[in-house]
Amino acid sequence: MSVAFDEMTNADGSIRAAYTTLARWLKDVPPDVLDYRRKEAEFIFRRIGITFAVYGDSDAQERLIPFDIIPRILTNGEWGRLSKGLEQRTKALNLYIKDVYSKRDILRAGIVPEDLVYQNPVFRPEMNGQKVPHDLYVHIAGIDVVRVDSETFYVLEDNARTPSGVSYMLENREIMMRLFPELFAENRVAPVENYTDELLATLKSLAPTTATSDPVVVVLTPGIFNSAYYEHSFLADKLGVELVEGRDLFVRNDVVYMRTTEGPRRVDVIYRRLDDDFLDPLAFRPDSSLGVPGLMSAYNAGNVTLTNAVGTGVADDKAVYSYMPEIIRFYLGEEPLLKNVPTWRCREADHLSYVLDHLNELVVKEVHGSGGYGMLIGPRADKAQIELFRAKLKQDPTNFIAQPTLALSTCPTFVEEGIAPRHVDLRPFVLTGSDRTRIVPGGLTRVALQEGSLVVNSSQGGGTKDTWVLEES
Amino acid sequence: MLSRTADNLYWLARYMERADCLARILDVTQRLAQLPAAYGGSTNEWRSALLTAGCAELFKQVHGDDATEQNVISFLAFAPENPSSIRNCFEIARTNARSVRTALTIEMWETINSAWLELKRYSTKSMTREELARFLSFVKETSLRFDGAAYRTMLRNDAFWFSRVGMYVERADNTARILDVKYHVLLPDSEHVGGPLDYFQWTSILRSVSALTSFHWVYRESVKPWLVADLLILNAQMPRSLTSCYQNITRYLDDIAAYYGRQGSAQRLARSTLTRLGNSRIDDVFQTGLHEYIDDFVVENNRLGSTVAEQYLL
Structure with a gap:
């Protein structure tokens, strides 16, 4: 693999502009001070209970995501280009989903193959011809991007269902400001703490027309055993709205109410952190005890807004991903501002044969996979793993896509041996309201703590960093 | 909420x-x-x-x-x-x-x-x-x-009041239990009331609720069963007494009612228990039987718990 682009240090050893003060500081600060601050950060995280659960690991009911104390830095110019691209992409995602559930122009134009929609397990026939408030579907998007050189960002994945991680973006900044006030004095870092205000404004703007001028917003969580429960309660707290479980809500005459100590109270906007499948046992999985019976009929009657809308999964699997450049051109008549990673769709015969011939160079992913599970990283795999995937591919090619292994950029990271480069990605959060689009400058930087590793997922030992966007000074 | x-x-x-x-x-x-x-x-x-x-x-x-x-x-x-x-x-x-x-x-x-x-x-x-x-x-x-x-x-709103009501309902239950069990189980039939065994057991009750010093301050005499019962049941100065618990319960339930603009059966029940405590004299309590008195109280206290649940928590 080629040498990765390092975001702090150029190949000739010089320091990139954004990192000037940080590099100087890192050079001067004694390692034991860094170590001490790292432990302090961990202690704070543990005490306030910022944990996540890993499914299928009983010892890890509540685990901390490792936090790296060295920030990742973007310049204002870099961020400006990135955020324009994110806005464009989210706009196209919304238009695509609306089209898929109404006129289907894009299918008729032959740009996206029909079976990719109709055969898709997350396609929701219930949403056909269904009007949603303000014609918007993806109100909160997490678009994963990676960087390969000083100019180029690639979108790695669109998360259009219930993307998580924003609480880490906010808590990481909080901790950094507590531990390293001197760094913030020297760098003009754009704030992110207004995210929850922006989120609340977005959610309120999406209220159905039947709501009062001050709509009631709630966050719907599957409960304390969900891996992202901490985030759900964190967000409800910062939004100043109720954190509800399914059993706290009920539907009467197609209106959603919550049970309160003062009797039933009408609910207008539900920021749900529950998958489609579990939302309403009458409409979807009948065995779901997490949802609210009748919720879909209230939704269909236009009496409640669900964010994100039901059925957005049709836009974010990895097969649809490969069509995103065409989707952007089709709806917006613009060239995509952010690149897509070149993708081979194994469903197409010529792509499949190329992939089978180059398994040792490619990353193969399941179309509906997430969390870094069920993927093959060709250059790192042994023979047995490659043969296993060869068999899987032949058996069910439509279930897979393949991409070249990208040389993800690296950032200086504080690890056992000291400060060393580690691969990172970035998940910015895009909020789409009926009034406008809002993106706070930054996002969640995830870092693969193992040397050389490209897997940044927290369920597989990835960590996080604070992400700085520098204002012009 | x-x-x-x-x-x-x-x-x-x-x-x-x-x-x-x-x-x-x-x-x-x-x-x-x-x-x-x-x-x-x-x-x-x-x-x-x-x-x-x-x-x-x-x-x-x-x-x-x-x-x-x-x-x-x-x-x-x-x-x-x-x-x-x-x-x-x-x-x-x-x-x-x-x-x-x-x-x-x-x-x-x-x-x-x-x-x-x-x-x-x-x-x-x-x-x-x-x-x-x-x-x-x-x-x-x-x-x-x-x-x-x-x-x-905590903000002084319903969240605070509900947690206080829970605390005092539990505390009243605990105090009542401690009194009841000590009185009826510990004292062997043959033992002379007021003997050394009795003395240490009544003292232990006071210790278990951190009230030994308070006892001396309030009564300024040696530990006697009816005085211990008076302190733990009726004396409003004693923060663990049933009376004190019910003063607090009544107050916080009233705060909730005022906040929501509606009184209910929980408020009425708490008030009637508090009134009953207020009208009791320790001599009468001992005459009708301490055990019966406490038993009735525990039942009432549980009823308050379920009334609060029905009115607000379900």
Whole structure:
């Protein structure tokens, strides 16, 4: 693999502009001070209970995501280009989903193959011809991007269902400001703490027309055993709205109410952190005890807004991903501002044969996979793993896509041996309201703590960093 | 406020209070068990600790009649099969706290969470007397910190009031139980009332509710059963007395009612219990029977608990 682009240090050893003060500081600060601050950060995280659960690991009911104390830095110019691209992409995602559930122009134009929609397990026939408030579907998007050189960002994945991680973006900044006030004095870092205000404004703007001028917003969580429960309660707290479980809500005459100590109270906007499948046992999985019976009929009657809308999964699997450049051109008549990673769709015969011939160079992913599970990283795999995937591919090619292994950029990271480069990605959060689009400058930087590793997922030992966007000074 | 949130806050406070009460029971029991038999020390103490804690039946299912010091301590403090062991109280309190993180202040959450983390350091098997003492003071300190954190940092709204109501309903229940069990189980028939055995047992009751010094301040005479009962049932100065608990319950239920603009059966029930306490004289209580009086109270107190639940928490 080629040498990765390092975001702090150029190949000739010089320091990139954004990192000037940080590099100087890192050079001067004694390692034991860094170590001490790292432990302090961990202690704070543990005490306030910022944990996540890993499914299928009983010892890890509540685990901390490792936090790296060295920030990742973007310049204002870099961020400006990135955020324009994110806005464009989210706009196209919304238009695509609306089209898929109404006129289907894009299918008729032959740009996206029909079976990719109709055969898709997350396609929701219930949403056909269904009007949603303000014609918007993806109100909160997490678009994963990676960087390969000083100019180029690639979108790695669109998360259009219930993307998580924003609480880490906010808590990481909080901790950094507590531990390293001197760094913030020297760098003009754009704030992110207004995210929850922006989120609340977005959610309120999406209220159905039947709501009062001050709509009631709630966050719907599957409960304390969900891996992202901490985030759900964190967000409800910062939004100043109720954190509800399914059993706290009920539907009467197609209106959603919550049970309160003062009797039933009408609910207008539900920021749900529950998958489609579990939302309403009458409409979807009948065995779901997490949802609210009748919720879909209230939704269909236009009496409640669900964010994100039901059925957005049709836009974010990895097969649809490969069509995103065409989707952007089709709806917006613009060239995509952010690149897509070149993708081979194994469903197409010529792509499949190329992939089978180059398994040792490619990353193969399941179309509906997430969390870094069920993927093959060709250059790192042994023979047995490659043969296993060869068999899987032949058996069910439509279930897979393949991409070249990208040389993800690296950032200086504080690890056992000291400060060393580690691969990172970035998940910015895009909020789409009926009034406008809002993106706070930054996002969640995830870092693969193992040397050389490209897997940044927290369920597989990835960590996080604070992400700085520098204002012009 | 969500009914479930109110319910969680109410039970969170109850379990924190219960853990504190259990720690006090164990503390006093150990103290009494060390006394020579002539002064009231006997192995019987450990059995009575189970009765006071209301766990005698369950203990029997697990350990039979084997109420040894080791068994009782581990059952009341750590046993997973005892739903009201101190460990379980903390576990349940923390689970409740996690579900209502948004309704707690950071100080309250940190108290519960760090207690829960700390709890893992104590194991039941190899605990010396000294370690047990440390453990018990850790439990009592946790309750104090939690209570103090709630009092100092919570907004004075329904979240605060529901958790206070929970705390005082639990506290009233605990005080009533402690009184009842000591009076009826401990005193052997042959023992002369007012003898040394009696004296130490009544003193132990006062110790278990941290009221020995208060007793001397209030009555300025030696410990007598009816005065202990007066202090713990009727004396409004005593923060654990039934009267004091019901003054608080009534007050916080009234705060809730005023906030919501509606009185209900919980308020009426609390007021009538408080009135009954106010009209009682300790002589009459002893004449009709302390046990009967307390029994009636425990039933009333439970009824209040379910009325609050029906009115607000379901």
